[in-house]
Amino acid sequence: MKNTIGSNITALRKERGMTQAELAEKLNVSVQAVSKWENDVSHPDLERIGELARALSTTAEAIISGEDTAAPAEIKKGDISKRLLVITVNVKGSDPADITLRLPAELLLKARVEGTLAKLIGGDYSEMIPDSVFEMLECGVVGPVATVNTEDTFVNLEVVSYDS
Numbered sequence: 001m002k003n004t005i006g007s008n009i010t011a012l013r014k015e016r017g018m019t020q021a022e023l024a025e026k027l028n029v030s031v032q033a034v035s036k037w038e039n040d041v042s043h044p045d046l047e048r049i050g051e052l053a054r055a056l057s058t059t060a061e062a063i064i065s066g067e068d069t070a071a072p073a074e075i076k077k078g079d080i081s082k083r084l085l086v087i088t089v090n091v092k093g094s095d096p097a098d099i100t101l102r103l104p105a106e107l108l109l110k111a112r113v114e115g116t117l118a119k120l121i122g123g124d125y126s127e128m129i130p131d132s133v134f135e136m137l138e139c140g141v142v143g144p145v146a147t148v149n150t151e152d153t154f155v156n157l158e159v160v161s162y163d164s
Helices: 005-015 020-027 031-038 046-055 060-065 105-114 117-121 131-139
Strands: 083-091 098-104 141-149 153-161
Touching: 005 031, 005 060, 020 031, 020 046, 046 060, 083 105, 083 131, 098 105, 098 117, 105 117, 105 131, 131 141, 131 153
Parallel strands: none
Antiparallel strands: 083 098, 083 153, 141 153
16 A cells, blocks of 8 residues: 555554544544545645644654654663653543643652652553653653553653753
């Protein structure tokens, strides 16, 4: 099957557990517009590609080429106090639809040890952070580290460094 913008949008939307109607609502377009994009009858305007990428928690490159060019996670030695865990949450039917938390790695690790993680970021969100993410934080991993897709929520976890 040929990799088209429409097939890429469809695959990304389905990976996130979204319906065409939910995507249309996030973008403030009609369901028919989303359907036409996915069937390659028409394509989203260039201005709309960025909005579409944000709505699908991906990159414009992934929508256009089908390849996610986000750099893979890497080990970057340095001070853990210069690391943030960026949690992007897309909850179906929520307003606002997108939630982004930028949390210092040092604070997250401390809250985990003290047993106050759920209080720090909310019980629902803290349960979506796999133990392996904390291990990666401690080891100095930088980059995309996890994606959690549940029936009603899509969560993307990325460690960023601001020491350079």
